[in-house]
Amino acid sequence: MIPNKSNFKFQELTPITGVKPYVIRFWETEFEEIEPMNSDSGQKLYSRKDVEAILKIKKLLFEEKMTIQEAKIAIKNREIEIQESETISTDSLRATNEKVMANEVLLSSLNLIRNIKQKWNW
Secondary structure, eight states, X not given: OOOSOSEXXXXXXXXXXXXXXXXXXXXXXXXXXOOOEXXXXXXXXXXXXXXXXHHHHHIIIXXXXXXXXXXXXXXXXXXXXXXHHHHHHHHHHHHHHHHHHHHHHHHHHHHHHHHHHHHTTO
């Protein structure tokens, strides 16, 4: 489990991720998802997103036995799937909003017709 912090020092990564320091350094050069920033003192700081990326890469390489190239492709594909599902969700929400608006217009029209009928005794 990742501690509830926004930034992590390099020496905190191994206990959290179970990945050796030299492996993390290598992954930084191979995977663009790991983007540590440098503090004012020049120390690398890793965001929560970086830690999550390291754990994801570890799972792909060690548990799913993928090569580095396969892991890169899998990460890109999953990002695309997430973007597509977010788009679908947005489209679905937009369609629902349009249905609600159409329903309101219909109800308003029916009330208008009802008022006209009452006024003219139809």
